[in-house]
Amino acid sequence: MRAEPSEPRRRGRRPAGQDTRELILEAARAQFAEHGFDRTSGRAIARAAGVDPALVRHYFGSKSELFGAVFAPAAIDPLARIAELAPAGPEALAEGILRTVLSVWDSPQGRKRLRPILAGLISADPKLGFLRDFFVKRMLGTIVEKLDVDHAELRVSLMASQILGVLVTKVLLRLDPLASADHESVVRMVTPTLVRYLTEPYETLVGEALQ
Amino acid sequence: MRAEPSEPRRRGRRPAGQDTRELILEAARAQFAEHGFDRTSGRAIARAAGVDPALVRHYFGSKSELFGAVFAPAAIDPLARIAELAPAGPEALAEGILRTVLSVWDSPQGRKRLRPILAGLISADPKLGFLRDFFVKRMLGTIVEKLDVDHAELRVSLMASQILGVLVTKVLLRLDPLASADHESVVRMVTPTLVRYLTEPYETLVGEALQ
Numbered sequence: 001m002r003a004e005p006s007e008p009r010r011r012g013r014r015p016a017g018q019d020t021r022e023l024i025l026e027a028a029r030a031q032f033a034e035h036g037f038d039r040t041s042g043r044a045i046a047r048a049a050g051v052d053p054a055l056v057r058h059y060f061g062s063k064s065e066l067f068g069a070v071f072a073p074a075a076i077d078p079l080a081r082i083a084e085l086a087p088a089g090p091e092a093l094a095e096g097i098l099r100t101v102l103s104v105w106d107s108p109q110g111r112k113r114l115r116p117i118l119a120g121l122i123s124a125d126p127k128l129g130f131l132r133d134f135f136v137k138r139m140l141g142t143i144v145e146k147l148d149v150d151h152a153e154l155r156v157s158l159m160a161s162q163i164l165g166v167l168v169t170k171v172l173l174r175l176d177p178l179a180s181a182d183h184e185s186v187v188r189m190v191t192p193t194l195v196r197y198l199t200e201p202y203e204t205l206v207g208e209a210l211q
Numbered sequence: 212m213r214a215e216p217s218e219p220r221r222r223g224r225r226p227a228g229q230d231t232r233e234l235i236l237e238a239a240r241a242q243f244a245e246h247g248f249d250r251t252s253g254r255a256i257a258r259a260a261g262v263d264p265a266l267v268r269h270y271f272g273s274k275s276e277l278f279g280a281v282f283a284p285a286a287i288d289p290l291a292r293i294a295e296l297a298p299a300g301p302e303a304l305a306e307g308i309l310r311t312v313l314s315v316w317d318s319p320q321g322r323k324r325l326r327p328i329l330a331g332l333i334s335a336d337p338k339l340g341f342l343r344d345f346f347v348k349r350m351l352g353t354i355v356e357k358l359d360v361d362h363a364e365l366r367v368s369l370m371a372s373q374i375l376g377v378l379v380t381k382v383l384l385r386l387d388p389l390a391s392a393d394h395e396s397v398v399r400m401v402t403p404t405l406v407r408y409l410t411e412p413y414e415t416l417v418g419e420a421l422q
Protein backbone atom coordinates (compact mmCIF):
# COMPACT_ATOMS: atom_id res chain seq x y z
CA MET A 1 0.00 0.00 0.00
CA ARG A 2 1.26 3.37 -0.95
CA ALA A 3 0.99 6.47 1.26
CA GLU A 4 -0.62 9.43 -0.47
CA PRO A 5 1.48 12.56 -0.73
CA SER A 6 -1.43 14.73 0.39
CA GLU A 7 -4.69 13.39 1.76
CA PRO A 8 -7.52 14.32 -0.60
CA ARG A 9 -10.83 15.57 0.73
CA ARG A 10 -13.31 12.69 0.92
CA ARG A 11 -17.04 12.27 1.15
CA GLY A 12 -17.35 8.58 2.01
CA ARG A 13 -15.30 6.56 4.43
CA ARG A 14 -12.31 4.80 2.98
CA PRO A 15 -11.56 1.26 4.26
CA ALA A 16 -8.19 1.34 6.00
CA GLY A 17 -5.28 0.69 3.67
CA GLN A 18 -7.28 0.93 0.46
CA ASP A 19 -5.37 2.65 -2.24
CA THR A 20 -6.58 5.89 -3.88
CA ARG A 21 -5.71 4.44 -7.26
CA GLU A 22 -7.97 1.45 -6.57
CA LEU A 23 -10.76 3.71 -5.36
CA ILE A 24 -10.59 5.67 -8.62
CA LEU A 25 -10.55 2.47 -10.71
CA GLU A 26 -13.60 1.11 -8.90
CA ALA A 27 -15.49 4.35 -9.28
CA ALA A 28 -14.51 4.59 -12.95
CA ARG A 29 -15.66 1.04 -13.67
CA ALA A 30 -19.07 1.81 -12.14
CA GLN A 31 -19.43 5.18 -13.89
CA PHE A 32 -18.44 3.83 -17.31
CA ALA A 33 -20.83 0.91 -16.89
CA GLU A 34 -23.67 3.19 -15.84
CA HIS A 35 -23.20 6.14 -18.18
CA GLY A 36 -20.95 4.89 -21.00
CA PHE A 37 -17.61 6.34 -22.00
CA ASP A 38 -18.88 9.52 -23.64
CA ARG A 39 -21.13 10.63 -20.80
CA THR A 40 -18.68 9.96 -18.00
CA SER A 41 -16.35 12.77 -16.93
CA GLY A 42 -13.18 12.64 -14.90
CA ARG A 43 -14.91 14.99 -12.48
CA ALA A 44 -17.83 12.57 -11.98
CA ILE A 45 -15.41 9.72 -11.38
CA ALA A 46 -13.51 11.80 -8.82
CA ARG A 47 -16.78 12.67 -7.10
CA ALA A 48 -17.86 9.01 -6.98
CA ALA A 49 -14.45 8.00 -5.65
CA GLY A 50 -14.49 10.83 -3.10
CA VAL A 51 -11.17 12.24 -4.31
CA ASP A 52 -9.98 15.45 -5.87
CA PRO A 53 -10.24 15.53 -9.72
CA ALA A 54 -6.55 16.43 -9.85
CA LEU A 55 -5.74 12.98 -8.46
CA VAL A 56 -7.63 11.27 -11.31
CA ARG A 57 -5.50 13.18 -13.82
CA HIS A 58 -2.39 12.58 -11.74
CA TYR A 59 -2.83 8.81 -11.71
CA PHE A 60 -4.41 8.20 -15.11
CA GLY A 61 -3.94 11.16 -17.44
CA SER A 62 -6.68 11.00 -20.09
CA LYS A 63 -10.13 9.48 -19.81
CA SER A 64 -9.26 6.80 -22.41
CA GLU A 65 -6.14 5.91 -20.44
CA LEU A 66 -8.35 5.46 -17.40
CA PHE A 67 -10.75 3.31 -19.46
CA GLY A 68 -7.75 1.21 -20.54
CA ALA A 69 -6.59 0.90 -16.95
CA VAL A 70 -10.03 -0.28 -15.83
CA PHE A 71 -10.47 -2.96 -18.48
CA ALA A 72 -7.06 -3.87 -19.91
CA PRO A 73 -4.36 -5.73 -17.97
CA ALA A 74 -1.63 -3.31 -19.06
CA ALA A 75 -1.45 0.44 -18.69
CA ILE A 76 -2.34 1.63 -22.14
CA ASP A 77 -4.31 4.45 -23.70
CA PRO A 78 -5.83 2.73 -26.75
CA LEU A 79 -6.94 5.95 -28.45
CA ALA A 80 -3.56 7.62 -27.97
CA ARG A 81 -1.85 4.51 -29.34
CA ILE A 82 -3.98 4.62 -32.50
CA ALA A 83 -3.30 8.33 -32.96
CA GLU A 84 0.41 7.66 -32.52
CA LEU A 85 0.52 4.85 -35.11
CA ALA A 86 -1.72 6.37 -37.76
CA PRO A 87 0.60 8.99 -39.33
CA ALA A 88 3.01 6.24 -40.46
CA GLY A 89 0.38 4.89 -42.88
CA PRO A 90 -1.94 1.86 -43.03
CA GLU A 91 0.80 -0.81 -43.10
CA ALA A 92 2.45 0.51 -39.95
CA LEU A 93 -0.94 1.09 -38.33
CA ALA A 94 -2.07 -2.48 -39.00
CA GLU A 95 1.18 -3.98 -37.78
CA GLY A 96 1.32 -1.72 -34.72
CA ILE A 97 -2.27 -2.41 -33.69
CA LEU A 98 -1.80 -6.16 -33.99
CA ARG A 99 1.44 -6.05 -32.01
CA THR A 100 -0.16 -3.88 -29.31
CA VAL A 101 -3.24 -6.09 -29.07
CA LEU A 102 -1.08 -9.20 -28.64
CA SER A 103 1.14 -7.56 -26.05
CA VAL A 104 -1.83 -6.34 -24.01
CA TRP A 105 -4.06 -9.42 -24.20
CA ASP A 106 -1.99 -12.50 -25.01
CA SER A 107 -0.77 -13.32 -21.51
CA PRO A 108 -2.30 -15.26 -18.60
CA GLN A 109 -3.28 -11.95 -17.00
CA GLY A 110 -4.70 -10.65 -20.30
CA ARG A 111 -6.66 -13.82 -20.89
CA LYS A 112 -8.38 -13.51 -17.51
CA ARG A 113 -9.48 -9.98 -18.36
CA LEU A 114 -10.32 -10.70 -22.00
CA ARG A 115 -12.69 -13.59 -21.37
CA PRO A 116 -15.47 -11.57 -19.65
CA ILE A 117 -14.93 -8.61 -21.99
CA LEU A 118 -15.32 -10.71 -25.11
CA ALA A 119 -18.20 -12.62 -23.57
CA GLY A 120 -19.76 -9.21 -22.87
CA LEU A 121 -19.11 -7.95 -26.39
CA ILE A 122 -20.78 -10.94 -28.02
CA SER A 123 -23.65 -11.19 -25.55
CA ALA A 124 -26.75 -9.16 -26.13
CA ASP A 125 -26.57 -7.88 -22.55
CA PRO A 126 -27.50 -4.18 -22.69
CA LYS A 127 -25.64 -3.59 -19.40
CA LEU A 128 -22.43 -4.23 -21.32
CA GLY A 129 -23.34 -2.01 -24.26
CA PHE A 130 -20.79 0.56 -23.08
CA LEU A 131 -17.95 -1.88 -23.84
CA ARG A 132 -19.26 -2.36 -27.34
CA ASP A 133 -19.67 1.38 -27.75
CA PHE A 134 -16.11 2.02 -26.71
CA PHE A 135 -14.77 -0.69 -29.01
CA VAL A 136 -16.89 0.19 -32.03
CA LYS A 137 -17.39 3.93 -31.80
CA ARG A 138 -14.21 5.00 -30.07
CA MET A 139 -11.51 2.56 -31.09
CA LEU A 140 -12.66 1.50 -34.56
CA GLY A 141 -14.13 4.97 -35.14
CA THR A 142 -10.76 6.56 -34.41
CA ILE A 143 -9.01 4.17 -36.80
CA VAL A 144 -11.55 4.94 -39.55
CA GLU A 145 -11.09 8.64 -38.96
CA LYS A 146 -7.29 8.54 -38.97
CA LEU A 147 -6.94 6.19 -41.96
CA ASP A 148 -6.59 7.90 -45.29
CA VAL A 149 -8.20 5.17 -47.44
CA ASP A 150 -11.42 4.73 -49.41
CA HIS A 151 -14.20 2.57 -47.89
CA ALA A 152 -12.51 2.88 -44.52
CA GLU A 153 -15.44 1.43 -42.52
CA LEU A 154 -15.52 -1.75 -44.57
CA ARG A 155 -11.74 -2.11 -44.46
CA VAL A 156 -11.59 -1.54 -40.72
CA SER A 157 -14.41 -4.01 -40.04
CA LEU A 158 -12.47 -6.66 -42.01
CA MET A 159 -9.32 -5.82 -40.07
CA ALA A 160 -11.26 -6.08 -36.81
CA SER A 161 -12.57 -9.50 -37.85
CA GLN A 162 -9.04 -10.87 -38.24
CA ILE A 163 -7.69 -9.33 -35.04
CA LEU A 164 -10.67 -10.46 -32.95
CA GLY A 165 -10.32 -13.89 -34.58
CA VAL A 166 -6.69 -14.10 -33.44
CA LEU A 167 -7.74 -13.15 -29.90
CA VAL A 168 -10.49 -15.76 -29.83
CA THR A 169 -8.38 -18.51 -31.38
CA LYS A 170 -4.97 -17.87 -29.84
CA VAL A 171 -5.79 -16.34 -26.48
CA LEU A 172 -9.16 -17.83 -25.50
CA LEU A 173 -9.52 -21.11 -27.39
CA ARG A 174 -5.75 -21.67 -27.02
CA LEU A 175 -5.71 -23.41 -30.38
CA ASP A 176 -2.26 -24.73 -31.17
CA PRO A 177 0.09 -24.13 -32.89
CA LEU A 178 -1.23 -20.56 -32.99
CA ALA A 179 -1.61 -20.49 -29.19
CA SER A 180 2.07 -21.12 -28.60
CA ALA A 181 3.37 -18.99 -31.47
CA ASP A 182 5.37 -15.98 -30.29
CA HIS A 183 3.94 -12.55 -30.98
CA GLU A 184 6.39 -11.58 -33.68
CA SER A 185 5.63 -14.73 -35.69
CA VAL A 186 1.95 -13.94 -35.49
CA VAL A 187 2.62 -10.36 -36.53
CA ARG A 188 4.54 -11.64 -39.57
CA MET A 189 1.88 -14.17 -40.57
CA VAL A 190 -1.18 -11.99 -40.00
CA THR A 191 -0.08 -8.45 -40.89
CA PRO A 192 -0.24 -9.09 -44.67
CA THR A 193 -3.92 -9.97 -44.21
CA LEU A 194 -4.60 -6.70 -42.40
CA VAL A 195 -2.62 -4.72 -44.96
CA ARG A 196 -4.58 -6.30 -47.80
CA TYR A 197 -7.87 -5.35 -46.12
CA LEU A 198 -6.67 -1.77 -45.60
CA THR A 199 -4.90 -1.10 -48.89
CA GLU A 200 -5.96 -3.46 -51.70
CA PRO A 201 -7.77 -1.48 -54.40
CA TYR A 202 -11.50 -1.66 -53.69
CA GLU A 203 -12.40 -3.32 -56.98
CA THR A 204 -9.96 -6.16 -56.36
CA LEU A 205 -10.87 -6.47 -52.68
CA VAL A 206 -14.56 -6.99 -53.42
CA GLY A 207 -13.68 -8.62 -56.80
CA GLU A 208 -16.13 -10.55 -58.87
CA ALA A 209 -16.74 -14.21 -58.07
CA LEU A 210 -14.68 -16.64 -60.13
CA GLN A 211 -16.64 -17.89 -63.12
CA MET B 212 -46.74 -32.86 -35.12
CA ARG B 213 -46.00 -35.82 -37.33
CA ALA B 214 -47.47 -39.27 -36.82
CA GLU B 215 -44.86 -42.03 -36.77
CA PRO B 216 -45.21 -44.70 -39.44
CA SER B 217 -44.63 -47.45 -36.88
CA GLU B 218 -44.62 -46.90 -33.14
CA PRO B 219 -41.17 -47.69 -31.77
CA ARG B 220 -40.75 -49.61 -28.56
CA ARG B 221 -40.25 -47.23 -25.63
CA ARG B 222 -38.90 -47.37 -22.14
CA GLY B 223 -40.07 -44.04 -20.70
CA ARG B 224 -43.37 -42.29 -21.11
CA ARG B 225 -43.61 -39.84 -23.94
CA PRO B 226 -45.58 -36.60 -23.35
CA ALA B 227 -48.56 -36.56 -25.66
CA GLY B 228 -47.81 -35.01 -29.03
CA GLN B 229 -44.07 -34.85 -28.57
CA ASP B 230 -42.19 -35.69 -31.68
CA THR B 231 -39.81 -38.64 -31.94
CA ARG B 232 -37.32 -36.42 -33.73
CA GLU B 233 -37.38 -33.97 -30.81
CA LEU B 234 -36.97 -36.78 -28.31
CA ILE B 235 -33.88 -37.98 -30.15
CA LEU B 236 -32.45 -34.45 -30.32
CA GLU B 237 -32.94 -33.91 -26.60
CA ALA B 238 -31.39 -37.24 -25.73
CA ALA B 239 -28.48 -36.57 -28.09
CA ARG B 240 -27.82 -33.15 -26.59
CA ALA B 241 -27.66 -34.66 -23.11
CA GLN B 242 -25.50 -37.61 -24.18
CA PHE B 243 -23.01 -35.44 -26.10
CA ALA B 244 -22.77 -33.04 -23.17
CA GLU B 245 -22.22 -35.85 -20.71
CA HIS B 246 -19.91 -38.16 -22.68
CA GLY B 247 -18.52 -36.05 -25.52
CA PHE B 248 -18.83 -36.78 -29.20
CA ASP B 249 -16.42 -39.72 -29.38
CA ARG B 250 -17.85 -41.69 -26.49
CA THR B 251 -21.50 -41.27 -27.45
CA SER B 252 -23.06 -43.92 -29.69
CA GLY B 253 -26.24 -43.80 -31.73
CA ARG B 254 -27.36 -46.81 -29.73
CA ALA B 255 -26.90 -44.95 -26.41
CA ILE B 256 -28.85 -41.99 -27.76
CA ALA B 257 -31.63 -44.28 -28.90
CA ARG B 258 -31.71 -45.94 -25.48
CA ALA B 259 -31.84 -42.55 -23.71
CA ALA B 260 -34.62 -41.40 -26.03
CA GLY B 261 -36.49 -44.66 -25.60
CA VAL B 262 -36.62 -45.32 -29.34
CA ASP B 263 -35.29 -47.95 -31.68
CA PRO B 264 -31.72 -47.25 -32.96
CA ALA B 265 -33.02 -47.60 -36.51
CA LEU B 266 -35.08 -44.44 -35.99
CA VAL B 267 -31.96 -42.45 -35.04
CA ARG B 268 -30.35 -43.50 -38.31
CA HIS B 269 -33.61 -42.92 -40.17
CA TYR B 270 -33.95 -39.33 -38.97
CA PHE B 271 -30.31 -38.25 -38.75
CA GLY B 272 -28.03 -40.57 -40.69
CA SER B 273 -24.55 -40.24 -39.24
CA LYS B 274 -23.54 -39.28 -35.70
CA SER B 275 -21.94 -36.04 -36.94
CA GLU B 276 -25.13 -35.16 -38.80
CA LEU B 277 -26.98 -35.64 -35.53
CA PHE B 278 -24.42 -33.45 -33.74
CA GLY B 279 -24.98 -30.80 -36.40
CA ALA B 280 -28.75 -31.07 -35.98
CA VAL B 281 -28.46 -30.63 -32.21
CA PHE B 282 -26.24 -27.54 -32.28
CA ALA B 283 -26.53 -25.91 -35.71
CA PRO B 284 -29.66 -24.17 -36.97
CA ALA B 285 -29.52 -25.91 -40.35
CA ALA B 286 -29.43 -29.60 -41.15
CA ILE B 287 -25.80 -30.16 -41.97
CA ASP B 288 -23.17 -32.82 -41.40
CA PRO B 289 -20.04 -30.73 -40.86
CA LEU B 290 -17.61 -33.64 -41.19
CA ALA B 291 -19.24 -34.92 -44.37
CA ARG B 292 -19.16 -31.40 -45.81
CA ILE B 293 -15.42 -31.13 -45.17
CA ALA B 294 -14.80 -34.53 -46.72
CA GLU B 295 -16.85 -33.51 -49.73
CA LEU B 296 -14.95 -30.22 -50.27
CA ALA B 297 -11.42 -31.44 -49.62
CA PRO B 298 -10.64 -33.35 -52.85
CA ALA B 299 -11.03 -30.15 -54.90
CA GLY B 300 -7.93 -28.66 -53.21
CA PRO B 301 -7.21 -26.02 -50.57
CA GLU B 302 -8.67 -23.06 -52.50
CA ALA B 303 -12.02 -24.77 -53.00
CA LEU B 304 -11.96 -26.12 -49.46
CA ALA B 305 -11.35 -22.66 -47.96
CA GLU B 306 -14.03 -21.02 -50.08
CA GLY B 307 -16.53 -23.84 -49.48
CA ILE B 308 -16.03 -23.86 -45.72
CA LEU B 309 -16.44 -20.09 -45.46
CA ARG B 310 -19.58 -20.17 -47.62
CA THR B 311 -21.03 -23.04 -45.59
CA VAL B 312 -20.24 -21.36 -42.26
CA LEU B 313 -21.95 -18.15 -43.38
CA SER B 314 -25.00 -19.97 -44.70
CA VAL B 315 -25.40 -21.97 -41.49
CA TRP B 316 -24.68 -19.24 -38.92
CA ASP B 317 -25.26 -15.82 -40.46
CA SER B 318 -29.02 -15.58 -40.00
CA PRO B 319 -31.23 -14.51 -37.08
CA GLN B 320 -31.79 -18.18 -36.27
CA GLY B 321 -28.08 -18.96 -36.57
CA ARG B 322 -27.13 -16.01 -34.38
CA LYS B 323 -29.40 -17.24 -31.58
CA ARG B 324 -27.69 -20.63 -31.67
CA LEU B 325 -24.18 -19.30 -32.20
CA ARG B 326 -24.11 -16.94 -29.21
CA PRO B 327 -24.21 -19.61 -26.49
CA ILE B 328 -21.96 -21.94 -28.50
CA LEU B 329 -19.27 -19.31 -28.93
CA ALA B 330 -19.68 -18.16 -25.34
CA GLY B 331 -19.19 -21.81 -24.38
CA LEU B 332 -16.15 -22.22 -26.61
CA ILE B 333 -14.38 -19.20 -25.13
CA SER B 334 -15.41 -19.85 -21.54
CA ALA B 335 -13.31 -22.13 -19.41
CA ASP B 336 -16.45 -24.08 -18.43
CA PRO B 337 -15.43 -27.76 -18.43
CA LYS B 338 -19.08 -28.78 -18.91
CA LEU B 339 -18.81 -27.34 -22.42
CA GLY B 340 -15.49 -28.98 -23.22
CA PHE B 341 -17.28 -31.37 -25.56
CA LEU B 342 -18.12 -28.46 -27.90
CA ARG B 343 -14.48 -27.46 -28.00
CA ASP B 344 -13.46 -31.06 -28.58
CA PHE B 345 -15.83 -31.41 -31.49
CA PHE B 346 -14.69 -28.15 -33.03
CA VAL B 347 -10.96 -28.66 -32.49
CA LYS B 348 -10.46 -32.40 -32.74
CA ARG B 349 -13.22 -33.35 -35.11
CA MET B 350 -13.77 -30.41 -37.45
CA LEU B 351 -10.32 -28.84 -37.55
CA GLY B 352 -8.72 -32.27 -37.16
CA THR B 353 -10.58 -33.52 -40.23
CA ILE B 354 -9.51 -30.47 -42.24
CA VAL B 355 -5.87 -30.99 -41.21
CA GLU B 356 -6.09 -34.64 -42.15
CA LYS B 357 -7.69 -34.04 -45.55
CA LEU B 358 -5.49 -31.11 -46.56
CA ASP B 359 -2.43 -32.03 -48.53
CA VAL B 360 -0.18 -29.15 -47.37
CA ASP B 361 2.89 -28.75 -45.16
CA HIS B 362 2.42 -27.34 -41.62
CA ALA B 363 -1.28 -28.10 -41.87
CA GLU B 364 -2.03 -27.49 -38.16
CA LEU B 365 -0.58 -24.00 -38.24
CA ARG B 366 -2.31 -23.17 -41.51
CA VAL B 367 -5.66 -24.48 -40.28
CA SER B 368 -5.40 -22.58 -37.00
CA LEU B 369 -4.80 -19.36 -38.96
CA MET B 370 -7.77 -20.16 -41.21
CA ALA B 371 -9.90 -20.84 -38.12
CA SER B 372 -8.87 -17.47 -36.65
CA GLN B 373 -10.20 -15.60 -39.68
CA ILE B 374 -13.42 -17.59 -39.96
CA LEU B 375 -14.18 -17.31 -36.23
CA GLY B 376 -13.34 -13.60 -36.47
CA VAL B 377 -15.93 -13.15 -39.22
CA LEU B 378 -18.52 -14.94 -37.10
CA VAL B 379 -17.76 -12.78 -34.06
CA THR B 380 -17.64 -9.52 -36.00
CA LYS B 381 -20.38 -9.99 -38.58
CA VAL B 382 -22.85 -12.30 -36.84
CA LEU B 383 -22.49 -11.50 -33.15
CA LEU B 384 -21.08 -7.97 -32.86
CA ARG B 385 -23.07 -6.99 -35.98
CA LEU B 386 -20.32 -4.62 -36.98
CA ASP B 387 -21.25 -2.72 -40.11
CA PRO B 388 -20.61 -2.64 -43.02
CA LEU B 389 -19.50 -6.26 -42.62
CA ALA B 390 -22.72 -7.15 -40.80
CA SER B 391 -24.90 -6.17 -43.73
CA ALA B 392 -22.59 -7.47 -46.47
CA ASP B 393 -24.10 -10.37 -48.42
CA HIS B 394 -22.43 -13.75 -48.11
CA GLU B 395 -20.92 -13.82 -51.58
CA SER B 396 -19.21 -10.44 -51.03
CA VAL B 397 -17.71 -11.73 -47.80
CA VAL B 398 -16.60 -14.91 -49.56
CA ARG B 399 -14.86 -12.80 -52.21
CA MET B 400 -13.18 -10.48 -49.69
CA VAL B 401 -12.09 -13.11 -47.19
CA THR B 402 -11.30 -16.22 -49.26
CA PRO B 403 -7.92 -14.85 -50.46
CA THR B 404 -6.88 -14.58 -46.80
CA LEU B 405 -7.80 -18.21 -46.16
CA VAL B 406 -6.09 -19.33 -49.36
CA ARG B 407 -2.92 -17.48 -48.39
CA TYR B 408 -2.89 -19.18 -44.99
CA LEU B 409 -3.39 -22.60 -46.58
CA THR B 410 -1.11 -22.34 -49.61
CA GLU B 411 1.53 -19.63 -49.26
CA PRO B 412 5.00 -21.22 -49.10
CA TYR B 413 5.90 -21.69 -45.46
CA GLU B 414 9.02 -19.53 -45.60
CA THR B 415 7.06 -16.59 -46.96
CA LEU B 416 4.10 -17.15 -44.64
CA VAL B 417 6.24 -16.98 -41.52
CA GLY B 418 8.73 -14.61 -43.31
CA GLU B 419 11.41 -12.72 -41.51
CA ALA B 420 10.58 -9.46 -39.77
CA LEU B 421 11.25 -6.37 -41.87
CA GLN B 422 14.65 -4.95 -41.06
